[in-house]
Amino acid sequence: MKKSLATLAGVMLITLSGAAFADESEDVGKKIYERAFGRGCGSCHDIASNPQLSALIKDGKLDRASFENTLKAGKGGMPKAVEEIMKVPAVVKAGYGEDQAVDAIYAYLKSK
Numbered sequence: 572m573k574k575s576l577a578t579l580a581g582v583m584l585i586t587l588s589g590a591a592f593a594d595e596s597e598d599v600g601k602k603i604y605e606r607a608f609g610r611g612c613g614s615c616h617d618i619a620s621n622p623q624l625s626a627l628i629k630d631g632k633l634d635r636a637s638f639e640n641t642l643k644a645g646k647g648g649m650p651k652a653v654e655e656i657m658k659v660p661a662v663v664k665a666g667y668g669e670d671q672a673v674d675a676i677y678a679y680l681k682s683k
């Protein structure tokens with residue numbers, strides 16, 4: 572009984588810290604979306620004629636790998652973005668590397 576209670580407490584702790592991490596990451600992602608390039612990704616992507624990132628990700632039409640490729644290499648009217656993303660104060664403060672920062676914005680767009 573004691574042992575199973577301890578196990579349960581352990582599982583809850585892990586679940587809670589996992590949730591807290593996901594929240595923090597999505598929050599950093601939101602700040603990237605609003606602040607990268609000074610005016611945010613939304614300054615272009617919230618315009619209907621440009622790719623609607625959140626909808627594409629939710630519909631399974633934009634996977635994590637091609638998302639990252641576009642950020643690294645740019646694409647047509649889409650400027651290279653990784654350097655700008657790494658300068659967003661929330662990214663610097665969280666101490667994220669490139670992978671974590673791309674995860675954060677991808678997770679935010681998926682949840683948006």
Ligand code: HEC
Pocket residue numbers: 603604607608611612613614615616621622624627633637638639641642646647648649650652656676
């Ligand atoms: C100056 C305007 C502009 C800004 C700022 C901008 N984008 Fe884009 N983005 C575009 C345009 C235009 C395209 C379409 C490019 C094409 O398909 O030729 C695009 C395409 C993309 C794509 C590829 C979509 C697909 O279907 O393959 C991704 C991913 C993307 N942008 C992410 C971002 C993120 C994340 C940010 C912010 C860090 C951002 N963009 C900021 C204009 C912008």
